[in-house]
Amino acid sequence: DAGVIQSPRHEVTEMGQEVTLRCKPISGHDYLFWYRQTMMRGLELLIYFNNNVPIDDSGMPEDRFSAKMPNASFSTLKIQPSEPRDSAVYFCASSLIQGGSYGYTFGSGTRLTVV
């Protein structure tokens, strides 16, 4: 398996533009997580899915952020409109059904810069 795949690796966009980050989890993993990492706030859980259903989105900072998982092999995180304070590295992770016992597999992340 190629692991968790995220695209793009880097994204530079202008303030006000829509940004879409993509994630392909490991086949067979039932949980998918979106994290954001910044120097100031560290690693933050934004939202997670179980069997394609959003379970907890309490970490999503604002209504400008939305996430979907239309099927077991694809998820998106969208920011509309984007702002400079959204600049961060966004990670996707997936895990087996008992995620807390097996741990997570992380993707390489998308570095987002909003200018």
Add this chain to the structure above:
Amino acid sequence: AQSVAQPEDQVNVAEGNPLTVKCTYSVSGNPYLFWYVQYPNRGLQFLLKYITGDNLVKGSYGFEAEFNKSQTSFHLKKPSALVSDSALYFCAVRDIGTDKLIFGTGTRLQVFP
């Protein structure tokens, strides 16, 4: 609520010396504990975990961690540090209610030649 604490933002050690990265936890019930490493411009990578059994857990890249129930600690150790071990290290604990992982704030390890 379950939580982990990493009391050191940064640990500096000379190459060849033993290293320790500290983690303490707070859980109700038996803890499931993890260590992850993040190299520059990469995602977090699994190093090792403790679920049950021996208190000394061996993991990837020569790392090990010691589970100490009385001190509620799960420190990461390596007998001889390498410059290539320089990275950000995260401790994590399973939240029993939701089964998701709760991550610490991370400790930056710097190994000097």
